[in-house]
Each structure stands twice: as structure tokens, then as C-alpha cells.
């Protein structure tokens with residue numbers, strides 16, 4: 001939520017800030033703003049709405065300088081307006097701040113400052129930071145920031161600039177991430193590395209409760225007392241081109257099509273098809289020991305990552321024989337969870353910075369659990385707090401609706417389950433070989449599944465007029481039904497529910513009539529006959545079905561009528577007794593992602609930046 005960028009160096013700061021904001025816009029797009037030091041003072045330009053509005057302002061009222069900060073906002077306190085847009089300024093206009101997070105005690109601080117005569121101009125919590133730091137300023141922004149940070153409660157990453165110190169930016173954080181990018185002759189701040197990949201691959205992740213000071217040629221990090229804090233430089237290998245649309249109309253569409261590659265890269269080098277073993281040595285001996293000891297798995301995640309956990313529950317129980325459960329991270333710590341000895345918490349987070357997931361991890365750890373993170377972002381906060389991290393290699397995911405990160409997470413969990421199954425003796429070498437051979441075929445089958453894109457686009461012509469959808473699945477397809485419903489909701493704003501098909505007769509069947517499309521996931525496997533009966537029940541009540549079936553399944557066609565739609569995806573066969581359909585989610589999710597995309601497009605929605613949402617949810 002909210003994106004921050006800062007630059008100090010020899011070039012004109014404004015285009016660098018705007019470019020950084022464009023790459024961070026997925027974090028929030030309620031308003032945007034920049035401030036640069038020009039001459040002896042600070043110039044601010046801000047605009048409500050998307051970044052293009054700020055660009056228009058900059059065209060009519062340009063500003064340039066060699067140092068500046070920028071911000072793209074996801075509103076928490078105060079409506080999205082120009083006055084509430086960051087950067088926020090102190091009364092003198094010589095100090096500005098950009099902020100990601102929430103200052104919980106802002107009212108208390110505001111009352112104090114108002115009593116001292118400070119006049120506030122905005123409804124935001126952030127403005128208080130500008131005035132507080134200014135009230136302590138005696139010629140050193142670094143010292144004033146350190147003093148003010150000691151009084152802030154809540155979560156924040158902050159970057160500050162003062163006209164009296166035109167050669168440096170100062171930052172501090174507690175919670176939301178902030179990185180320093182190290183360039184040849186310049187230094188940068190940003191909320192994440194994607195904003196800076198065009199300039200550098202060299203990054204330093206700023207530790208919490210420290211003060212970071214960048215100048216064109218240097219970075220210094222100190223603790224709250226001003227004592228130098230050691231830091232480590234990391235090289236991020238993501239290719240900047242991966243963060244571009246590459247000819248696709250939207251990032252989401254590109255990312256849907258990238259899934260075979262994302263899954264292939266996540267599996268790559270981790271499977272031994274000869275021995276049936278999974279190799280996770282990259283995680284280090286300590287992490288491997290923690291995994292091997294697991295007697296129970298507790299997945300913790302939010303949104304789409306939570307759905308990956310639900311799929312993972314099937315993998316863990318069926319392949320590794322290890323009991324597993326999945327909790328919403330946002331609920332976990334509010335129900336006094338019992339974390340038994342031997343519980344391995346697996347926190348799943350694409351961004352690695354979701355506040356609820358981090359809070360749940362901490363809660364689990366305080367109750368004695370070991371924690372493993374599955375994330376797409378190397379160096380992200382979850383990796384710093386976990387005992388080990390299993391990285392997915394989806395590459396940067398920009399579309400707010402998660403697609404390739406999901407299937408890459410499912411691939412990583414599949415590897416973890418086979419690893420555990422082999423270590424615990426639940427899987428023979430032959431079974432391991434079989435499962436891994438099947439996983440190795442998945443990217444190709446996903447490629448094949450993508451060929452339904454034309455048909456799905458065609459279907460969307462009439463489906464986009466529906467006001468509600470029901471998604472049904474059984475067993476391992478149930479989480480996919482949930483995921484299909486979530487995708488549709490978040491980008492088309494059409495109400496949708498995912499349901500376990502067997503539960504339909506216990507309530508939702510009352511909803512069925514000819515206006516409610518029912519999306520049924522019917523690949524071959526354990527639940528096949530049962531879900532087909534559920535589809536008959538829908539048909540008997542005049543419902544219209546969108547069926548996702550395996551290629552060549554003529555039997556389903558006989559059940560369905562000419563008003564129904566059929567999407568074929570390849571079967572993902574596994575020749576291990578009882579689990580033949582276990583990997584089918586990799587392909588059945590694809591038509592649902594495409595359906596959400598095309599329906600949203602026809603409904604005229606902003607697919608990559610749906611209303612009210614942000615890619616990284618760094619507030620609880």
C-alpha cells in the first residue's frame with residue numbers, strides 16, 4: 001500500500017521519480033505527488049487519481065532538481081484529494097515527507113502540535129510527521145527524524161527531505177519495506193526493488209528502527225542513538241524487462257501467459273527425476289532440519305496465497321501423510337491458536353510484506369512454532385523473519401490480481417510435499433519419480449490449457465452481463481473454485497461465490513435460476529461422479545453451466561445442454577494410487593483467470609488496477 005521513491009544524484013530527479021512511481025503504482029493509485037529541491041526551496045506537484053493526472057500537472061507546471069521524493073497513495077486517513085496527496089510539508093514548506101503505513105497515535109501528536117500553534121492542512125495521519133520532525137529540527141534532518149521516530153506508534157516507512165540539506169534524503173521504517181538502490185553516481189530509496197531495476201541491481205534492505213541517509217555517492221545507516229549499523233548489499237537478478245507489458249494489453253494477461261514459465265522456473269533444479277527426490281539444499285541446513293522435523297503443517301496466508309495454502313493442504317496430507325491446515329493470517333492471532341510441538345508454520349506471501357501474514361508469523365513463533373516462508377520476493381520481510389525461505393521464481397508480478405504467483409506457489413508447495421513425503425517414508429522412490437515426472441510435465445500442459453483463451457473471450461460477450469456467479473469444485477478443485485470467484489470479484493466487481501459442490505444442496509441451490517452462471521470444475525478424478533450429479537441438480541433447476549472438463553471427456557457433454565459452455569483443459573495424470581488428479585489445479589485455474597480477465601475487460605474495468613485494491617497490503 002502506497003509506493004515511495006527517492007533520488008539523489010546528478011540527473012534531473014523528476015523523470016526518475018515519475019518512472020519509479022509508474023512501477024510502484026500497483027501499490028496504490030488514489031493520488032500521486034513529487035517534491036524536488038529547486039533553487040533554495042522545495043517545489044511540490046500533486047494530483048488526485050492515477051499517475052497520469054500528476055504527469056499532466058507536471059506538463060503544465062514542470063519542476064526539476066537533483067534531489068527529490070515521490071509517492072503514490074492508497075488512502076487510509078483522508079479521502080483521495082490533492083491536499084491529502086503526499087509529499088506532505090511542514091509549515092515553513094522547507095521539509096517534506098512521504099509515508100507508507102499508518103501513524104496510530106497521530107491524533108495525540110496532532111493535539112500537542114496544534115496546542116503549540118501548528119496549523120494542519122490535510123486530513124492525513126502523515127502530516128503530523130512533517131510537523132513533528134520540523135519541531136525537532138536544529139540543522140540535522142537525521143537527528144530530528146530519529147527523535148521524532150521515537151514518538152511514533154504504528155507502522156511506517158518514511159522518506160524525508162529538507163531544503164536546508166539539499167544533498168541528502170533521510171529515511172526510517174518500522175513494518176513496511178524500504179530499500180536503498182545503489183547506482184554508479186546516485187542513490188535511491190524505493191518501496192520495492194521493481195521501481196529501481198532500470199537503474200541498478202544493487203540493493204540494501206533497510207533494517208527496522210534504523211535511520212538511513214543517502215547522498216549521491218554514499219549510504220549510511222545508524223541506529224536510534226546514531227551508532228553505525230552494519231548492512232549487507234544484495235544483488236537482485238530480476239530482469240527489468242520482466243516488469244514491462246511485453247506487447248500484452250495488460251500485465252494480468254501477460255502474467256497469465258507467463259505461468260508455464262513461472263512454474264518451470266520454480267521447479268527447475270529442485271527435482272531429481274532419477275531418484276524421485278526433491279532438492280532444497282539452497283535453503284540451508286538449518287531450514288531443512290526444521291522442515292524434516294515437521295509433524296504438522298499450518299499454512300498462513302491471505303487472499304490468493306491462502307488459496308494456495310488450501311491446495312497445499314491436499315498435497316501435504318495425500319503425498320506426505322502430514323496433517324495440514326490453512327488459516328487466514330488475519331484471523332489466526334485472534335483465536336488463541338494452539339500451536340503444538342512439531343508444528344511447522346508455512347507462511348505464503350507473493351510480496352513477502354503482507355502485514356497480516358507477518359503478524360500471524362510472529363504470533364506462531366511466539367507460541368513455539370518454526371516458520372518457513374514461501375515468497376516471490378528475495379530479501380522481503382517474510383524471508384528475514386522466517387527460519388527458512390523457499391522462493392518461487394514467478395518474476396515480478398505487477399497486476400493486482402495474482403495469477404502466476406499463485407501457480408508458482410502451488411508448485412513450490414508440491415515440491416515441499418514430495419520432499420517431506422520422501423524424507424518421512426510416505427512416498428517410495430517409485431512414487432516420488434512418478435510425481436516428479438508429472439510435475440515436470442505441468443508447464444507444457446499449462447501451455448496447452450492457455451489455448452482456451454479465444455473461447456473464453458467469446459464466452460465473456462454474454463457472461464459479463466451477469467450480476468452473480470457461483471463457482472463449484474470438489475476436493476482439490478474447491479480452492480480453485482474459491483480462487484476463480486476471487487479473481488472475478490476483484491477485477492470485474494461482479495459478485496461471485498466459490499463453494500464446495502457438495503454443500504450446494506445445503507443452501508446456495510436456492511440461488512439457482514437461468515440468470516446465475518454456475519462455473520463447475522469437473523476434471524477426471526475422485527470427485528468426478530459426484531460433481532457431475534451436482535451439475536445435473538443445477539440443470540434440473542434451469543441453471544446455466546460453464547464446465548471446465550478434461551480434453552475428450554464426451555461423457556460430460558451428454559449431461560450438458562446447448563445453453564451451457566464447455567472449456568477443455570488437458571488432464572494432469574499421476575500414476576500414483578488415489579492421487580491421479582492432485583496436480584489438476586495447475587491447469588483448471590487458467591480458464592478461470594482468463595474468464596475474470598475477459599469479463600472485466602468487457603465490463604470496462606481497469607484490469608491491472610481495480611478500484612480500492614493494492615498489490616501489497618502492508619496495513620492490518
Ligand code: M6R
Nearest residue numbers: 303304305349350351354401402
Ligand atoms: O503478497 P501476498 O501474497 O501476501 O498477498 C496476499 C493477498 O493480498 C493477495 O493474494 C490478494 O488477494 C490478490 N489481490 C489476489 O489476486
